[in-house]
Amino acid sequence: ANGQHPKQTESERERKSGIELGERVNTISAQVKASIFASASFARAAVARTVHRVARGQRPPLSLSSRRRRLSSKPLSKGVTGTTTRAMSSFQNLGFSSCFDSGNGKLVTISDVGGLPIMRVNITNDPYTEVDGRAHKMWFHFKVSNLRGLQGKPLTVVLPNAGDCSYPGGWGGEALKGTPEGAAPYRACFSVDRQNWLRLNDTSYEDGELRMTLDAKAEPALEGADFVYLAYFAPYSQEQHMDLMATVVASSAKATVRTIGRTLDGADMELVTVRGSAKDEDAKKVWFIARQHPGESQASWWIDGFLRRLLDPSDPIANALLAKAVVHVVPMMNPDGARRGYLRTNAAGANLNREWQTPKLDYSPEVFHVLREMHEEGLDFCLDVHGDEALPYNFIAGGEGCPCWSDRLAALQKEWCDAYERTNPDFQQVEGYPVDKPNEANLAIGSNGMCQAFDALVMTMEMPFKDNANAPDMKVGWSADRCRRLGGAAL
């Protein structure tokens, strides 16, 4: 206290500096762990929650490290008994990252269970969505690296908060008819080259956790891999969208790309217009929009296949269509949500497919700008392309519940669906959502709002995350290529 050190013997000083060094090492390793386990924003949120709880007279939550202890003392692998689990064991060199375009996932622990590594990864929330009364989550996309250090041992990746996701039915549910005995209805997507996405057969959903086991003996594609990407569905990032615009669309003599506004993050909202021999005044105004829900990457693969075929100068169907119609395409309705790795919202937490009655520039500018263009250009038809978490089928949802619904629209819808089913049997009309009762449609949903505003045939197109149960494919499930072909077939 007076600034003078108490007299110490040589050995006391050595002991003390040893303790100090030990403390410093502990502090540094705690910092390293903290940087792995908790981002600054997570820590800030945790502090805010604690302050809030204490203010309400509640017990503060467990610290991160005590929660980790609890997690790691919980038996992680059923069937393995008499083993203890240690966080940050010999598998600590495994790498993890979701810090890239459309990445989502936060590493919780890496444990050693009976000599086998288990990685626990939480899916992170979208911002809170007012109209849905919750923060959505379900999209995941992350990279696990340094796999060679495992020396051939299988790695199990567990998503412990899968059961808290927006559509838990998407992980489990009934086995798909036509799949082998014991095949899981949802199997995760993985890739070692970011081009080919395969289904991980050893995926299971139990007690609210999704478990994915990466074993080169079962999945030859993993043999000798340094790293692997895991995702809810084959990703189609904002960067890929920009590549499509620059390489396929901008170079086509038939197409123009126009920036019609900006998102809250400052990304361009792009409108592609494709013209052939039809004169504007005679042409039907036909619209296709995709990725209102950013986690539904199927929609981008669908649009990719659709645009490539529409812009192919040698495609006779494309040219015949463009003799009668001007085609407007918004390939990426939600660039911010896609880049941020969200399931359902834009940067502000807006579920864009609930914003079509009164879109706001400061909350849902994406819908605001597109709807303005629709009113300026006119709209005779629109397809809004999505993916559905639970149903293993391709189907449409129509505007039967809109006040404007009529025999004319019903006949057009029937004709369109019959033609689509003939052209590509991956589309079907048996399974789907319950049809809205007359006058009960939610007009804030894009397809209903447009149907009512333009008295036109407007439908929501849904594709599965799982597979098409009428034609399952155990290797790729419902895949990027099948989405592309379904998109091309829509011509």
Ligand SMILES: [Zn+2]
């Ligand atoms: Zn959707």
